[in-house]
Structures are given as C-alpha cells and as structure tokens.
Amino acid sequence: MAFFKRELSPVERFESALKEKQAARQKLADRLGIAETVLGEKRAAAERLAVAGAANAQLDRAETNMRAVEERAKTLRAALAELDEQIASIEAMAAAIEQAAPGFGAGAAALVEAVTKSAASVPEATRFSTSVDAVRREVLAAADLICWELRSAAVRTRAGNANITHRAAPEPEQPAPAEIERQLIYTLSPLRWREGSEVRRVPAFALVGLPKTLLPVALRHQHVDHLNARRVQTLIHVHGSTGVNSDPDQDDPQLVDLDALAKDETESAQADVA
Numbered sequence: 307m308a309f310f311k312r313e314l315s316p317v318e319r320f321e322s323a324l325k326e327k328q329a330a331r332q333k334l335a336d337r338l339g340i341a342e343t344v345l346g347e348k349r350a351a352a353e354r355l356a357v358a359g360a361a362n363a364q365l366d367r368a369e370t371n372m373r374a375v376e377e378r379a380k381t382l383r384a385a386l387a388e389l390d391e392q393i394a395s396i397e398a399m400a401a402a403i404e405q406a407a408p409g410f411g412a413g414a415a416a417l418v419e420a421v422t423k424s425a426a427s428v429p430e431a432t433r434f435s436t437s438v439d440a441v442r443r444e445v446l447a448a449a450d451l452i453c454w455e456l457r458s459a460a461v462r463t464r465a466g467n468a469n470i471t472h473r474a475a476p477e478p479e480q481p482a483p484a485e486i487e488r489q490l491i492y493t494l495s496p497l498r499w500r501e502g503s504e505v506r507r508v509p510a511f512a513l514v515g516l517p518k519t520l521l522p523v524a525l526r527h528q529h530v531d532h533l534n535a536r537r538v539q540t541l542i543h544v545h546g547s548t549g550v551n552s553d554p555d556q557d558d559p560q561l562v563d564l565d566a567l568a569k570d571e572t573e574s575a576q577a578d579v580a
Contacts, residue, residue, distance in 0.1 A: 323396075324396065327389060327392060327393060327396075330389060331386065331389050331390075331393075334382055334385055334386045334389065335386065337382055338379060338382040338383060338386060341375060341378050341379040341382055342379055344375050345372070345375045345376060345379055348368070348371050348372040348375050349372060351368055352365070352368040352369060352372050355368050414439070415439075418435045418439045486501065486517050487517065487518045487519075488515035488516060488517055488518065489515070489516055489518050489521055490513060490514070490515055490533060491513075491514060491515075491516045491521065491524070491530045491531070491532065491533070492511070492512070492513055492514075492530060492531055492532070492533055492535075492538045492541070492542070492547070493508055493509070493510050493511060493512050493514055493529065493530050493549070494510060494511070494528060494529055494530060494531060494541075495510050495529040495530075495560065495562050496508065496509050496510045496554040496558055496560055496561045496562065497514075497516075497524070497529060497530075497561070497562050497564055498554075498556075498561050498562065498563050498564065498565075499517070499520055499563070499564040499565050500565055501517070505556075507553070507554050507556065507561065508549065508554070509548075509549030509550060509553070509554050510549060510550060510560075511541055511542075511545035511546070511547075511549050511550055512547060512548055512549030513533075513547045513548075516530065519568075520564045520565075520568060523564060523567050523568045523571055524564055524567075527562075527567060529562050529564075
C-alpha cells in the first residue's frame with residue numbers, strides 16, 4: 307500500500323490533461339469516422355431504393371435511418387469542434403506563460419543586481435542572490451519546457467496523433483529522502499543508481515529528479531542534458547517526457563550505472579595523483 311502520493315509537477319499535470327483530451331478526441335474522431343461511413347451507406351441505399359421505384363414504406367424507413375445517422379454525425383462534429391476549442395485555450399495558456407516569464411526573469415535579475423552591485427559585502431546577501439539566480443534559471447527553463455510541451459502536444463492532439471497515448475504510463479516515484487538534493491534533468495540513456503537500500507532505474511528520454519552528486523558525471527558522459535538544451539526540446543517533441551520504456555530491465559545492456567561511473571572516475575583521478 308502506498309502511504310505517500312507524490313505531487314505531480316506542472317509539466318506532468320499539463321501532460322496528463324493533454325493526454326486525456328487527446329484520448330477523448332481520438333475516440334470522437336473514430337466514432338465520427340464510423341458514423342460518416344454508415345451515413346454514406348445509408349444515403350447510397352436510399353438512393354438505390356428511390357431509383358428502383360421502391361414502395362413508400364421502404365423509402366420512409368430508409369429516410370428515417372439516414373436522418374438518425376445524420377443527427378449522430380452532427381452531434382459528434384459539434385463535440386469535436388468543442389474539444390478543438392479547449393485545445394486552442396491550452397495554446398493560449400502557453401502564450402500567457404511566455405508573456406509572463408520575461409517579467410519574472412527581469413524581477414529576479416533586479417534582485418540579484420541589487421546585491422551584487424552593493425558596496426557592502428554581506429555573505430548572507432551573496433548566498434541569497436546566488437539562490438535567487440538559480441531559481442530564476444530553473445523557472446525560466448521550466449516555463450520554456452511547459453510552453454514547448456503545451457504547443458507540441460496540442461498540435462499532435464488536433465492532428466489526432468495517437469502516439470502519445472499508447473506509451474506506457476510511468477510508475478509513481480517513491481518519495482525521495484529529504485536530505486537528497488535533486489535537479490530536474492532529461493535523460494539520454496537508461497540510468498541506474500543507488501539511494502540507500504533502494505536501486506533507482508529510469509528510462510531514456512524522461513524527466514527525472516537526479517541527485518546532484520551524480521549530475522556532473524552524468525553530464526560529462528552525455529547521459530543527461532539540461533531542460534533548456536535545444537536537443538532536449540527536439541527529443542521531447544519526438545519521444546515525450548515519460549521515457550520510451552517506463553521500467554528498464556535490470557539486465558538491460560544499455561542501462562548505465564552512474565554509481566559505477568562515478569567510482570571509476572574517482573579511482574582514475576586517484577591513480578593519476580599517485
């Protein structure tokens with residue numbers, strides 16, 4: 307039994323909402339396609355009866371059947387149009403985020419500048435400005451990512467692309483120990499590392515909270531990249547942010563052991579010093 311439920315990030319909430327709308331749109335589009343096919347058949351049948359001079363009772367039944375299918379197709383078209391309007395509102399949300407992000411960035415930059423340009427040097431103020439600048443970079447990168455996700459997913463949804471709905475949903479992550487500092491990063495390879503007695507495995511092409519102690523080695527070996535990197539935006543457009551395989555097998559030959567990688571680097575550095 308799960309006693310703790312991990313709070314979804316803004317990107318995950320947006321993705322979840324868009325996936326639900328995409329699934330709903332795909333179902334409506336499928337039903338409309340079937341209705342249009344049946345309508346064509348009913349029209350052709352009514353035409354054949356009329357041309358053949360069928361009895362009035364037969365023609366009445368044919369017209370009644372045709373009108374019922376027409377009404378069903380009309381209802382489905384209206385529902386599809388309404389869903390497309392909702393998707394357009396999501397794109398408008400992305401535009402609003404983009405407009406608000408520069409103001410946030412400018413305000414945070416002004417706070418940092420107020421401290422760094424001060425004649426007095428106060429360690430607490432310097433640490434504060436460093437923290438503010440780090441948060442500013444994280445928020446702006448997250449805003450860019452959210453806007454990219456919203457727009458690309460909205461385009462896929464409107465086009466009826468079902469690729470994102472057939473991807474297996476990621477398993478809920480267990481709550482991380484409070485003492486572990488993490489950074490949201492995008493994986494380029496399936497990764498494995500140990501946290502206490504737990505072994506964590508994450509797929510390639512996924513947003514994960516990687517312990518900051520392992521981040522440098524993962525970046526050096528090109529197994530992860532930052533969210534605002536251009537190639538990450540392209541990979542998210544192609545693969546999404548939940549990974550191509552939500553549960554990599556422990557025997558997967560492509561699985562990269564970050565702990566072993568970090569240990570090898572440390573031993574190599576010690577050998578060089580010796």
